[in-house]
Amino acid sequence: MDFAEARFANIFAAPLVTHVIKDATELNAALRQHILTHQSHNPGVSKSNRGGWHSDVGELEFCGDAGRLIIAHMLGLVEEATRRVFAEFRMPAAPLTWKLYAWANVNRAGDFNKVHVHPASTWSGTYYVDNGEPTDGAAPLHLFDPCPARALTFMPKVVQDSVFVHPKPGLMVLFPSYVPHTVFPHEGTGARISIAFNVRREPFP
Numbered sequence: 001m002d003f004a005e006a007r008f009a010n011i012f013a014a015p016l017v018t019h020v021i022k023d024a025t026e027l028n029a030a031l032r033q034h035i036l037t038h039q040s041h042n043p044g045v046s047k048s049n050r051g052g053w054h055s056d057v058g059e060l061e062f063c064g065d066a067g068r069l070i071i072a073h074m075l076g077l078v079e080e081a082t083r084r085v086f087a088e089f090r091m092p093a094a095p096l097t098w099k100l101y102a103w104a105n106v107n108r109a110g111d112f113n114k115v116h117v118h119p120a121s122t123w124s125g126t127y128y129v130d131n132g133e134p135t136d137g138a139a140p141l142h143l144f145d146p147c148p149a150r151a152l153t154f155m156p157k158v159v160q161d162s163v164f165v166h167p168k169p170g171l172m173v174l175f176p177s178y179v180p181h182t183v184f185p186h187e188g189t190g191a192r193i194s195i196a197f198n199v200r201r202e203p204f205p
């Protein structure tokens with residue numbers, strides 16, 4: 001028997017989108033200054049962070065023009081990623097309405113984020129401002145398969161159950177909000193600064 005013409009498809013895939021902003025040095029310096037200044041007179045909130053500082057949630061009002069610029073990049077990447085999802089399913093791109101919520105994170109040595117998802121959202125992502133002078137590589141973002149049974153029962157050690165994303169300043173990462181993820185403890189002498197965001201398709205869901 002010849003099975004060369006048998007059809008093979010991977011189903012239930014989840015998108016992971018990464019994009020590096022070129023020449024982000026000046027933008028990151030401005031974001032860093034605004035975020036650390038804001039941190040100096042705000043206690044922050046406690047969410048998935050263990051240690052570390054998590055700013056209030058909004059549209060980065062405390063980051064001035066740099067905040068507006070990075071939010072425009074976030075929405076641009078969401079538009080591009082959504083276009084590609086529609087294309088995967090052979091659907092024409094449709095104009096959608098989005099609501100964005102963003103917040104800054106400052107992790108110092110030992111700080112981390114426990115495993116979590118972002119409820120009531122469509123896309124979630126992170127933009128990396130500063131790696132915090134890591135002593136042993138920047139603490140990665142660790143994304144888990146939302147269906148853990150897949151790797152446990154179907155071709156273990158072949159099918160991946162998780163993916164690491166290694167941060168660097170200027171990198172933006174985007175994934176569906178239902179994907180569980182964690183951030184490893186920061187091992188570095190400086191402040192590891194990132195901006196996380198949720199983008200929700202309106203009306204939701």
Ligand SMILES: [Fe+2]
Nearest residue numbers: 116118181196
């Ligand atoms: Fe998160």
